[in-house]
Amino acid sequence: MQPKTKTAMKRIATALLWGGALTGFVVLLAAAVNDKNDTKCKGIRVTLKGDDRNAFVDVKDVKAIITGDKSLNPTNKPISEVNLAQLEKIVERDPWIRSAQLFIDNNDLLQVDVEQRDPLARVFTFSGNSFYLDADGERIPVSDRFSARVPVFTNFPADAQKLRKEDSLLYAQMRDMAAYIAADTFWNAQVEQVVITEDRRFEFIPKLGDHVVYFGDGTDVANKFDRLLVFYKEGLSKAGWNTYTRLNVAFKDQVIGTRRDGKSAPPPPMYKDSSAADIAVTDDDAAVVAPVAPVTAAAAPRPAEKKPEKKVEKKQEKPAAKPQKQTPKPASAERQPRAVYQKPNQRNRN
Structure with missing residues (x-):
């Protein structure tokens, strides 16, 4: 037998062996699957x-x-x-x-x-209905046998599952705010109840401190809570936790505090850096919403108003002696106001 023939026979024998082994494996596997399918669920x-x-x-x-x-x-x-x-x-x-x-x-x-599903907050609608809110924004019904210890949002304006555009936006802001509170250990312990105001803004009552925090809308959540935390550390730690009745974090880079009694305690120190916010203190609730910037703008015109008044008085003393010299000219009486108004301008130029 030639060498080429021997080699071909070996290859055929090897292929048959592998084919038989594979066929046997498939048969065993099919038998095992059939046996598994016939087995009952225990x-x-x-x-x-x-x-x-x-x-x-x-x-x-x-x-x-x-x-x-x-x-x-x-x-x-x-x-x-x-x-x-x-x-x-x-x-x-x-x-x-x-x-x-x-x-x-x-x-x-x-x-x-x-x-x-893990609830982030419990929501009470304006009509009194209640449901839980999870991280996916899904509504979860309230259970009769268990109540989750999560922050409470009150006065949500809608009960319907399908929300209007403005209610949907408020719902998303509420979810983001609840998610941030749930993820932070301090704020999860500090925030007890969040109230939705009539103008669709948020304010909450903290567990520690006798004050209300006006949060504004539900945007820039992390930055607002960071500024409030800085105020707690730098302001309330020195002035006292019960010094202020209201804290406002709605304005960018500011925390505005309304003192309970302006003379009872000094205001917290002013500070400004890359990680802190400006602190402004007001004496009444009406001034809480207004930022500090308009006060500095209103103070600028005062010195400018005093200077022209003094110059006008000095210039009006000299024309008082001139009417005797100009008596022959009757038309000069009508021109006096214009002359008096122009003289200050000429002196100012010099």
């Missing part, structure tokens, strides 16, 4: 993910959702007949469940991984 195991402090959904609730429909109950049913996709949709219909993943493990158990 039970349900639920795993909850999310904040443990918000126990709005527990393991029993999830199992009750899955087994509620007897036709879809996977327990003691052949695995091939378990509709995992349909069960996922049913579980995710619950308003307190954000997402769910279902699969059959090697122990023939239905594994259910559930991610709960």
Whole structure:
């Protein structure tokens, strides 16, 4: 037998061996899959993910959702007949469940991984209805058995699920503000109630300190809270936490405080750097909204008004002696005001 023929026979034999091994593997795999499909589901195991402090959904609730429909109950049913996709949709219909993943493990158990919705704030509408708000902006119904410890927003103007443009903007600002408060340990402990005013602005009542913080609209949230924190450290730590009745952080780079009693305590020190804000102190609530800048602008015209008054008086003393010399000219009486007005201009030029 020639060498080329021997080589070809070896290659054919090797290919047949590999082909047989692959065929056997496929047969075994198919048998295992068929055996798996014929095996019945032994039970349900639920795993909850999310904040443990918000126990709005527990393991029993999830199992009750899955087994509620007897036709879809996977327990003691052949695995091939378990509709995992349909069960996922049913579980995710619950308003307190954000997402769910279902699969059959090697122990023939239905594994259910559930991610709960974590509320950021509780919202009370103007009509008195209430709901929770999560990070996705979804409304979560209130539970009868549990109440989450989150900041409260009051006087939201709309109850409808589909909001108008202006209500939708306010809703988004409320969500951003609630998300920032929830993410910060200090503000989560400090902010107790946020009130939505009639002009769609925010103000809140802190837990520490006898004052109200006027926040303005829900934009530039981080910067406003940073300025307020600087004021707490640099201002209230020296003047006292109960010195001011109202703090306003609505204006850019400013914190305006309204003192309870102007003589009871000195105002906090003025400061300005890259990380701090200007502090202005007013004596009444009417001046809180007005920035400090208009005061300096109004002070500028005062010295300019005094100078022309003095010059006019000096120039009017001399024309008093001239009427005797100009008596022969009757028309000069009409020209005196213009002459008096022009003389100051000539002297000013010199």
